Amino acid sequence: MLGKLFLCILGVQAAFGAVLPGGEEPTLASISAADYPDQSEEAIKAYWTPERMAHAKPIEFKPTKEQEAQFLRDLHHQLNTEHQEMVSVPGVLPKEELSAQEKFLDALDITRAIRWNTRGDVLSRTVGKLFLTLANGQSVSATAVVVNSASKVLLFTAGHVVHTGRGGAFNRNFLFVPDYYYNNRPVGTFSFKNAFVPTDWINTGDLRYNYGAIITNPLNGRRIVDVVGAQGIVFNANRNVFAYQFGYSSGIAGYDGEALYYCTGNTYQKTTEILGQTCNLRNGASGGPWLINFAGAIGQVNGVYSHALTNEPNSGFSPYFGPGVQNFYNQVAPRT
DSSP: OOOOOEEEETTEEEETTSOOSOSSOOOEEEEEGGGOGGGSHHHHHHHOOHHHHHHOEEOOOOOOHHHHHHHHHHHHSOOOOOOOOOEEEOOBOOTTOSSOOOOOOOOOOEEEEEEOOOOSSHHHHHEEEEEEEOTTSOEEEEEEEEEOOSSSOEEEEOHHHHBOOTTOOBOEEEEEEETOBTTBOTTOOEEEEEEEEEHHHHHHOOGGGOOEEEEEOOBTTBOHHHHHOBBEEEESOOSSOEEEEEEOOBSSTTOBSSSOEEEEEEOEEEETTEEEEEOOOOTTOTTOEEEESOSSSOOEEEEEOOEEETTEEEEEEEEOOSHHHHHHHHHHTTOO
16 A cells, blocks of 8 residues: 655645646546557566667757747747646655765756766666667667656656657657666666657647656566655746756767766746756756756756757756646556
8 A cells, every 4th residue: 555645735735646736637648568569578678688778879859940930939929827836746765765865065057067976876766767769760768757656656758758749659668777877777677667748749749748757667576666766746836946957968078878967057937838947968868857956865856858949059948847747747646
């Protein structure tokens, strides 16, 4: 039976299994490993040999001209910015941890990503490298984060990591490696059971919907949160807030995608449903979490790296985690 975890809604305690307050639920699209014989846990883990992992290219995602045009139109047609009630779900430590080993972090702006040099800590175990196969058969890698939920099996990542978007298809062979470092897999690997995106991402490719979720299989009978812990998640937070952005970035001089890198600094409102942050994390960082209220161990996911823009090469962008993402979470959080 699930333990009695609790979440805070502006100081009010609510049962963790309850649906968070939100509006109309969005429509979800999903892929289930059970529907494909070659997507069994055994088949996926056999597919991802050390050699195939080593040769997986960091996923590349560049918005099309149509997507950038839509983005620019959103700048001139701002949506309702009426304040929504902030809702948060706390992170949790793995059962073996008695307390978070927090670092003494300076609140400095780091706009050129540097390596997260600690291995085996809570942050490194809850953020990991995600391996997958594109619809065209290419083996690639991205980033994902373990997010606390009633099911204790949930990852968050970018939408294009799960599905290629309008006119595309679902990706496959998802394998999550916590604390990945140069082909070292100290915690083991977690294959996927189901993966989800908003149908709006599939139907329109609108960057506001570029987020996704993955349900993981247990490892040796243990759920992923019980093994590595989980970051919290927050919805309807301030759009201008100090955040840490993490990812397995490559494609830029000095970054090879084999270690975890991070930036820090204030986020800013690009549109009402898109946040920006000055940071050079790119290929392979797709789906990497933006954490607020973070002191070195547990924070709250306030976004995931989605894309960069041609005319803003020094910034990365994320969908704003407002009511839409909140309702998406409501639907995927109980899935097992």
